[in-house]
Structure formats: C-alpha cells, structure tokens
Amino acid sequence: GIQVEQSPPDLILQEGANSTLRCNFSDSVNNLQWFHQNPWGQLINLFYIPSGTKQNGRLSATTVATERYSLLYISSSQTTDSGVYFCAVDNTGNQFYFGTGTSLTVIP
C-alpha cells in the first residue's frame, strides 16, 4: 500500500499564529483529502485536492502530485482549530491510506 507520512506529529501554537502541515506519500494518487477530526471523532472534510491549490477562508492547501506531497496552511489560528489533522490518499478508487496525523493545540 501507499505510505503516508505527516509532519509535524504535534504542534502547539499561540492563537493568531500561522502554521503549515505537511503530508508526504510514496506513490502517485488520484485522490487526496485533508480532514480535521473533532473531539467526538468525526472526520470533517477540509479539502479534496489531488493536485493544485485551494483556499477556504483561513485554510488553504496545495498538492504537488509530481513531487508526492501536500501542504495544509492554517492562518490566524483559533482555539477551535485544535484537533488532529489527517491526510488521506488513494490510488485505486476505493481505499484510503491515512497518515498518522498532526495533533494541533491552539492556546489563547
């Protein structure tokens, strides 16, 4: 299967700071999604981004498929951004491989 590595594993930020989360993957993919897992366990879709750049409010993401990595940018972080961020990739159309996540804590 595809190996997915996320960095950093843990991140502590002051409210208002910016951050960059990275996802490296070992093979070409046709699906890449970023998720935020809330405290109750649900995975919330942030971006579907197998290539290119997208922005949604304070969040943006970039995937460079040819170099096999994706970046998630969080600007002006808020305490509600705390949680675990997962990158998931797929190259078969029906099986996600997940990274181990980045645990983000935003302190007021």
Add this chain to the structure above:
Amino acid sequence: KAGVTQTPRYLIKTRGQQVTLSCSPISGHRSVSWYQQTPGQGLQFLFEYFSETQRNKGNFPGRFSGRQFSNSRSEMNVSTLELGDSALYLCASSATGGVPEQYFGPGTRLTVT
C-alpha cells in the same frame, strides 16, 4: 442533503460476543467504506462496498465482515469479539463517477470488556 449516519454511536460488548454496526450513506452515494481507528494502529481500511458487492478488503481477520443492501445502506459485523477490537469504527460514502470525495459519518465507538 443529510450526511452519513451511523448507529449505534456507542456500544459496550463482552469478549466472545458479536456486534453489528450500521451505516447509511449520503443519498445518491453508492460506495460505502469502513475504517477502524485505534490509538496504536491509527486509521485502517476494513472494506469497501459498491452496488452490494465487496470491491476491496483490508488486512483484517475473517471475524470482520460486511454487507451492503440495495438501498446502499451497509452493515459490518464482528464476531467473537476480542479486547483489541475496541475502537472507533468509521463509515464513509462517496459518489461514483466524477469526484471521488469521501464523506465520513460520526463513527461508532465500540468498547469490548
């Protein structure tokens, strides 16, 4: 449009028992996938169903099984529960054709005692 729903949300079972979890996909979605999340192993793929057929299966023992009904609702079953089966079980659905974006349900938290 309603999201993916899973029932029950919480479950406590005893070793040796069996359990059935249910997942209703987003209306119009025909693909349903199941994942297990544990602190030690992270998120791992269990299986994926499309049009009542299992298309892919992860590396789990035969005690884990599933099925999909004609209305795309899916169930997964775990027989002879072990303590290590305690986990959050997540279901995801996606449309077929076009963008294969997956949407996850809230999960079922299973505790085996």
